[in-house]
Amino acid sequence: MAMRHHGGSSFLDIKDSSGKIQLYIKKNTMPEKELFIFNHIDIGDIIGVEGDVFRTKTGELTILVKHLTLLSKSLSPLPEKWHGLKDVEIRFRKRYLDLIMNEEASNLFSKRVKILQHIRMFLNNRGFVEVDTPMMHPIPGGAEAKPFITHHNTLDMNLYLRIAPELFLKRLLVGNFEKIYEINRSFRNEGISPLHNPEFTMLELYSAYGDCNEMMEITEALIMSLAVNINNSFTLDFQEKKIDLSQPWKKMKWEEVFAGMGISDWRDKDAVMKKAKEERVELTEEDKENVFEVLDKIFKKNIEPQLINPTFIYQYPVEISPLAKASPDNPGMVERFELFMGGLEVANAYSELNDPLEQHKRFLEAVKKHTGNKEKMVDEDYIEALEYGMPPAGGLGIGIDRLVMLLTNASSVREVIFFPLLRPKK
RNA sequence: GGGCCGCUAGCUCAUCUGGUAGAGCACCGCCCUUUUAAGGCGGGCGUGGCAGGUUCGAGUCCUGCGCGGCCUACCA
Numbered sequence: 001m002a003m004r005h006h007g008g009s010s011f012l013d014i015k016d017s018s019g020k021i022q023l024y025i026k027k028n029t030m031p032e033k034e035l036f037i038f039n040h041i042d043i044g045d046i047i048g049v050e051g052d053v054f055r056t057k058t059g060e061l062t063i064l065v066k067h068l069t070l071l072s073k074s075l076s077p078l079p080e081k082w083h084g085l086k087d088v089e090i091r092f093r094k095r096y097l098d099l100i101m102n103e104e105a106s107n108l109f110s111k112r113v114k115i116l117q118h119i120r121m122f123l124n125n126r127g128f129v130e131v132d133t134p135m136m137h138p139i140p141g142g143a144e145a146k147p148f149i150t151h152h153n154t155l156d157m158n159l160y161l162r163i164a165p166e167l168f169l170k171r172l173l174v175g176n177f178e179k180i181y182e183i184n185r186s187f188r189n190e191g192i193s194p195l196h197n198p199e200f201t202m203l204e205l206y207s208a209y210g211d212c213n214e215m216m217e218i219t220e221a222l223i224m225s226l227a228v229n230i231n232n233s234f235t236l237d238f239q240e241k242k243i244d245l246s247q248p249w250k251k252m253k254w255e256e257v258f259a260g261m262g263i264s265d266w267r268d269k270d271a272v273m274k275k276a277k278e279e280r281v282e283l284t285e286e287d288k289e290n291v292f293e294v295l296d297k298i299f300k301k302n303i304e305p306q307l308i309n310p311t312f313i314y315q316y317p318v319e320i321s322p323l324a325k326a327s328p329d330n331p332g333m334v335e336r337f338e339l340f341m342g343g344l345e346v347a348n349a350y351s352e353l354n355d356p357l358e359q360h361k362r363f364l365e366a367v368k369k370h371t372g373n374k375e376k377m378v379d380e381d382y383i384e385a386l387e388y389g390m391p392p393a394g395g396l397g398i399g400i401d402r403l404v405m406l407l408t409n410a411s412s413v414r415e416v417i418f419f420p421l422l423r424p425k426k
Numbered sequence: 427g428g429g430c431c432g433c434u435a436g437c438u439c440a441u442c443u444g445g446u447a448g449a450g451c452a453c454c455g456c457c458c459u460u461u462u463a464a465g466g467c468g469g470g471c472g473u474g475g476c477a478g479g480u481u482c483g484a485g486u487c488c489u490g491c492g493c494g495g496c497c498u499a500c501c502a
Contacts, residue, residue: 002462009459026459043452056460076436080451082463083438089494090437101437144502190501282499296502412495425493 001043002081022062023049034068044074095418108408111230112416115404116183118229119203122222128179128205133168135161139379142166145188161187165204166323170352171385173208173393181205194412198421201400210394212335215349216312219339219396220249230407238342238409241308249310257303257313258295266295292320307340322362324350342406349396356386
């Protein structure tokens with residue numbers, strides 16, 4: 001990474017994934033041939049050395065090189081050593097340079113790797129097994145999002161990159177895989193922003209005979225465990241905010257959130273519309289048709305950014321939770337929660353709806369609502385699976401990229417994805 | 427989609443109201459056998475994002491386009 005020549009001798013700093021060490025090379029202690037190689041070495045070349053370890057008079061651990069081998073020649077010069085690589089665009093396009101030059105980037109991605117390892121370990125220890133389900137779906141499902149479309153030539157059929165693994169994972173519940181998780185990519189054909197990359201990594205887990213409450217417990221335990229193991233702290237510094245993870249975490253009913261804003265009955269469309277106007281929530285004509293859209297916009301604008309410390313919002317209306325089980329005690333509501341922290345949504349979980357008739361009805365209602373949307377289809381195959389009997393279960397989804405952002409204090413999802421999607425440069 | 431900002435050497439950045447594009451690092455040559463942003467002397471390696479326009483003259487002013495960043499909107 002650096003060379004300091006002093007006539008008959010030279011100091012070099014070299015590094016690999018294990019760290020950095022200084023080399024000391026003397027003209028008279030190396031064979032002629034290797035000296036010739038050394039004279040043509042550039043920063044960025046990959047070399048192997050043999051020699052004796054000693055300490056310089058400044059106390060630095062150093063290798064007195066006796067043999068040197070050129071393992072790989074660098075033809076393109078690396079970015080400058082002192083200022084490093086700053087250009088955001090090049091950092092994303094040529095992430096390998098970012099990783100070589102910027103220690104923060106390298107540390108951040110090491111953390112990402114550790115976070116994923118730790119999640120797997122945590123879940124494995126609790127008896128979950130990792131499974132992998134299709135990423136190419138004949139019918140997109142499991143979330144409300146626009147899919148990417150592709151085509152299989154031999155079968156001559158369109159396929160959709162999955163927008164969520166949910167419906168396949170629950171088919172596995174039917175097949176008696178009782179505690180399962182998948183950590184992998186989902187794809188949504190929507191806008192790109194500091195919080196959205198078209199492909200993103202999600203954890204989904206399902207626990208047969210569990211429910212929403214179990215998911216809450218797991219979510220809290222998992223994130224606490226990550227905070228301790230990754231950052232060794234119960235607080236997170238995140239974008240000028242301090243997130244306090246001390247337990248118990250705050251819980252609030254979805255409808256209480258709106259009651260707190262003066263909407264005593266969220267079914268009262270006039271009251272909701274009035275509030276939206278007061279709070280200057282911008283609405284499209286389409287939004288105005290649907291009270292849930294308006295409520296969601298109010299929530300996103302006024303509530304979400306203020307949920308800094310972890311907060312569970314729970315008990316959602318059935319209308320916006322088509323795959324969740326209705327609450328026996330609260331008609332019209334489902335057993336579901338979402339977790340917010342640092343102003344971001346990080347988790348979504350519910351007691352899974354396992355009644356095929358009810359599920360079918362909800363699918364049909366959703367299709368009816370989306371008359372303009374040709375992509376919306378009823379996944380009859382999934383309904384059929386439910387007809388064989390799916391155990392009651394809790395299910396949880398966590399957006400891994402956002403979780404990594406929170407744990408590494410990253411300002412953008414692009415900072416935590418090795419190769420975020422960018423328009424190709426001409 | 428809209429607003430603002432950026433794009434100059436491999437990298438980090440200068441270039442004032444328009445007048446032949448220049449520093450550091452990296453690279454090449456020479457000196458120097460314990461330096462660590464080593465140092466000294468010498469060398470500039472460029473389609474100034476792209477395309478037009480204004481002008482005697484454009485990196486600089488104007489228009490369009492491209493790519494990116496931030497904000498915002500849309501989608502959900």
